[in-house]
Amino acid sequence: MESLISLKGHFYAFPSFSSKTRTTIPPTQLNTYRKNFLFTVRAQMDPNEDSATISTSGEPVVEALKVKEWEVGMFHNEVAATQGIKIRRSPPTGPPVHYVGPFEFRLQNEGNTPRNILEEIVWNKDREVSQLKGRKPLGLVNKSLKNAPPVRDFIGALRAANERTGLPGLIAEVKKASPSRGILRENFDPVEIAQSYEKGGAACLSVLTDEKYFKGSFENLELIRNAGVKCPLLCKEFIIDAWQLYYARSKGADAVLLIAAVLPDLDIKYMVKICKLLGLAALVEVHDEREFDRVLGIESVELIGINNRNLETFELDISTTKKLLEGERGKIVRERNIMMVGESGLFTPEDIAYVQEAGVRAVLVGESLVKQNDPGKGISNLFGKDISV
Numbered sequence: 001m002e003s004l005i006s007l008k009g010h011f012y013a014f015p016s017f018s019s020k021t022r023t024t025i026p027p028t029q030l031n032t033y034r035k036n037f038l039f040t041v042r043a044q045m046d047p048n049e050d051s052a053t054i055s056t057s058g059e060p061v062v063e064a065l066k067v068k069e070w071e072v073g074m075f076h077n078e079v080a081a082t083q084g085i086k087i088r089r090s091p092p093t094g095p096p097v098h099y100v101g102p103f104e105f106r107l108q109n110e111g112n113t114p115r116n117i118l119e120e121i122v123w124n125k126d127r128e129v130s131q132l133k134g135r136k137p138l139g140l141v142n143k144s145l146k147n148a149p150p151v152r153d154f155i156g157a158l159r160a161a162n163e164r165t166g167l168p169g170l171i172a173e174v175k176k177a178s179p180s181r182g183i184l185r186e187n188f189d190p191v192e193i194a195q196s197y198e199k200g201g202a203a204c205l206s207v208l209t210d211e212k213y214f215k216g217s218f219e220n221l222e223l224i225r226n227a228g229v230k231c232p233l234l235c236k237e238f239i240i241d242a243w244q245l246y247y248a249r250s251k252g253a254d255a256v257l258l259i260a261a262v263l264p265d266l267d268i269k270y271m272v273k274i275c276k277l278l279g280l281a282a283l284v285e286v287h288d289e290r291e292f293d294r295v296l297g298i299e300s301v302e303l304i305g306i307n308n309r310n311l312e313t314f315e316l317d318i319s320t321t322k323k324l325l326e327g328e329r330g331k332i333v334r335e336r337n338i339m340m341v342g343e344s345g346l347f348t349p350e351d352i353a354y355v356q357e358a359g360v361r362a363v364l365v366g367e368s369l370v371k372q373n374d375p376g377k378g379i380s381n382l383f384g385k386d387i388s389v
């Protein structure tokens with residue numbers, strides 16, 4: 001039996017898994033329905049079928065995605081865990097139950113404490129996005145898209161810079177602070193920094209929009225965009241909900257970050273599809289072999305970042321980029337012409353040469369540039385030559 005799950009325009013529309021009935025679900029209730037939906041699949045799918053099909057609503061099944069990983073009867077955290085994802089989307093509800101003999105007891109807050117900083121950020125983002133969505137539902141964000149500045153070609157800009165200089169195209173990061181490093185720059189003027197990066201030869205910019213942990217904002221993104229900076233902009237956010245993609249585009253983003261340590265495969269597939277509809281580039285970030293294999297299994301992915309920083313422990317090791325691009329994985333990347341980005345911990349021309357040799361054609365750099373008095377001039381020091389000409 002084949003069942004359709006539609007992406008109606010830019011909205012979700014889920015069928016009830018009977019071939020006749022179709023139900024449209026308001027995005028605000030998606031999570032509730034998703035849980036029910038997963039149970040519905042179990043109840044109604046042919047036991048010999050291991051997949052459902054996604055298509056665009058009302059049209060023939062085009063670009064259908066096989067979604068066998070929507071394992072039946074599983075909630076988000078459980079599906080994620082089957083893919084090796086340790087980050088839970090939200091705190092487990094209620095403390096676990098323990099037994100001593102016939103007695104049952106619960107420890108206050110047990111299980112409801114984030115296990116690491118990335119999990120804490122994600123839990124916080126989950127609450128933040130729910131509130132933002134309440135204030136500005138998807139319908140409103142969608143309407144505001146017509147006033148958004150036109151989208152620019154993020155991957156094209158990286159490719160052009162790589163071809164022009166023979167060095168990796170630079171995504172320079174506008175970041176005031178980070179959980180691992182604290183405040184990076186006291187006198188932080190996002191537009192001044194962005195303009196300096198552009199002058200120094202950056203191909204694209206990455207703008208932190210998370211307020212709580214990175215002291216960034218969507219206002220910074222808009223200010224940079226409206227100041228006439230021509231470099232395409234990556235909205236550096238912790239994306240856990242498709243609503244954020246529309247919101248980022250409405251604020252002038254040209255690209256978004258999708259973190260494989262946080263998002264299960266189906267979310268990545270679905271979000272990449274929405275990004276394409278919106279004209280956004282999706283930088284899908286991995287930091288180990290398992291995440292890389294999962295992402296290489298998604299054919300529509302064109303831009304992959306290898307983060308040399310373990311976001312759970314903050315450990316930095318630039319040999320991560322080399323290790324992941326060795327052998328079969330590097331071969332697949334070359335065959336599919338995927339643009340690879342080396343991210344984090346790059347401070348010297350030797351570091352840049354090392355990750356380029358490993359196979360990246362772009363780099364994402366924050367700390368070593370943003371800390372300089374003149375961040376744009378810092379680019380020449382980082383690359384060992386002036387790449388603005």
Ligand SMILES: O=C(O)c1ccccc1NCC(=O)[C@H](O)[C@H](O)COP(=O)(O)O
Pocket residue numbers: 117118173175178179180181307309311314343344345346364365366367368
């Ligand atoms: O940098 C952190 O402390 C951090 C913590 C948790 C999640 C993400 C984090 N950083 C994001 C990044 O990976 C960097 O901003 C980016 O790759 C640039 O790195 P760098 O050049 O080392 O500033």
